[in-house]
């Protein structure tokens with residue numbers, strides 16, 4: 001019998017032991033930089049002449065590693081390999097499938113500092129953000145394994161005289177897993193293992209800016225001896241192979257996390273039935289956000305300022321849940337802004353692969369750097385910059401925490417996802433106004449409310465239209481099966497990853513009746 005699931009604890013990097021372990025792991029990873037990783041198709045390693053190079057965003061001349069790059073031929077071969085492995089894998093008992101995840105979780109937990117260090121290099125996460133990502137990966141594996149054991153047998157139905165009735169969950173078929181780079185371990189492994197543990201076989205196409213941590217995960221799944229063809233690894237450009245994988249008639253479902261733009265594209269393409277296709281494809285799409293923290297006059301302003309600073313600038317604002325809007329009542333606007341600015345000024349920024357344990361690293365790549373800076377220019381026209389003119393470090397894609405006040409609710413800074421360390425402060429008057437502003441975007445992922453008014457807290461539970469609502473705490477940092485995660489409206493299909501309804505999305509129910 002397994003012990004009950006509980007989230008992995010986090011270390012305190014101010015303590016000597018975790019600090020020493022992280023420094024050791026960073027050194028180990030440094031000694032392995034620059035290696036090349038093959039595709040995995042039907043259990044075989046496949047090398048291609050085309051490669052994707054992964055670059056350290058904090059030191060752009062440093063190559064973290066490279067992966068072989070799937071083109072159309074390899075993408076099709078990966079689907080065929082998954083298809084060939086499906087019958088045998090879907091007949092593998094659910095408990096047996098779950099054990100592969102438990103074993104992989106044990107390996108990752110043992111080497112958690114090492115996997116964290118890979119993310120420090122590959123996507124410039126701070127130590128604690130990288131550790132939290134790796135810990136969430138372990139959580140997903142542990143939780144989904146237990147969930148499959150729970151859902152593997154006959155499900156309860158109402159007994160009926162003269163019949164034996166049962167409902168079972170069956171696998172779907174070949175899945176295409178397309179994760180983003182910002183949780184390159186947790187989300188990548190989460191969507192992949194949810195697909196696999198439910199008896200499906202998959203093609204995993206990682207984000208092109210974070211393929212190395214995905215290759216490391218694939219090595220772990222090989223170490224636990226997952227049968228060939230169950231997990232096929234096909235890094236490739238989303239623009240070049242994404243459509244092919246999504247459109248393929250043997251693709252049964254697509255699980256995607258990423259931008260609204262690409263999510264909508266997949267949604268539309270998956271709706272088209274191609275020759276030879278005998279099902280309606282299922283899509284599990286988790287997309288962007290324009291998340292906010294709302295602060296009323298009765299709130300604890302110090303607690304609110306701490307939460308805003310962490311939620312806006314942790315991992316340089318590159319979280320789907322990041323606070324990109326602070327919506328504050330005019331009565332406390334000036335004092336709260338001052339507190340947020342004071343705190344944000346103290347945040348440290350630099351290359352997190354060194355011994356300094358900076359709060360923020362660099363943003364992911366040149367395109368993100370250019371896009372965020374464009375929004376900063378837009379912000380200068382739409383409002384007043386109250387923080388952000390300090391010179392960033394050189395050598396990488398660094399952007400300082402940036403705050404604009406005087407932003408209108410309809411401004412571009414209030415409506416469009418920036419995905420960087422840029423906070424728009426919007427002033428409101430009274431709770432109705434604050435709530436209308438909060439709900440006034442096409443997204444609905446996370447939101448937080450700081451207030452000490454009971455009636456406002458109760459109203460927010462119903463009327464603050466987000467998939468993940470936090471009352472008197474920050475709007476980032478959801479834990480597996482503590483805060484199942486997923487958003488409303490253009491934030492996606494509200495699949496609630498890390499929740500108890502999640503695995504059913506990867507299966508279909510079969511009701512069987514035998515006349516007695």
Ligand code: NAP
Nearest residue numbers: 180181206207208237238239242258259262286287288320
């Ligand atoms: P992205 O640009 O949409 O990319 C996500 C994935 O889609 C990547 O693997 C990408 O591959 C692939 N892709 C690109 N074009 C494709 C196509 N035509 N067909 C199929 N796949 C394609 O997003 P991102 O920049 O990686 O991630 C940031 C976004 O993710 C933000 O909007 C953030 O809010 C969102 N996000 C949401 C959640 C959530 O739970 N709601 C969680 C995390 C992140 P390439 O890398 O090769 O282009």
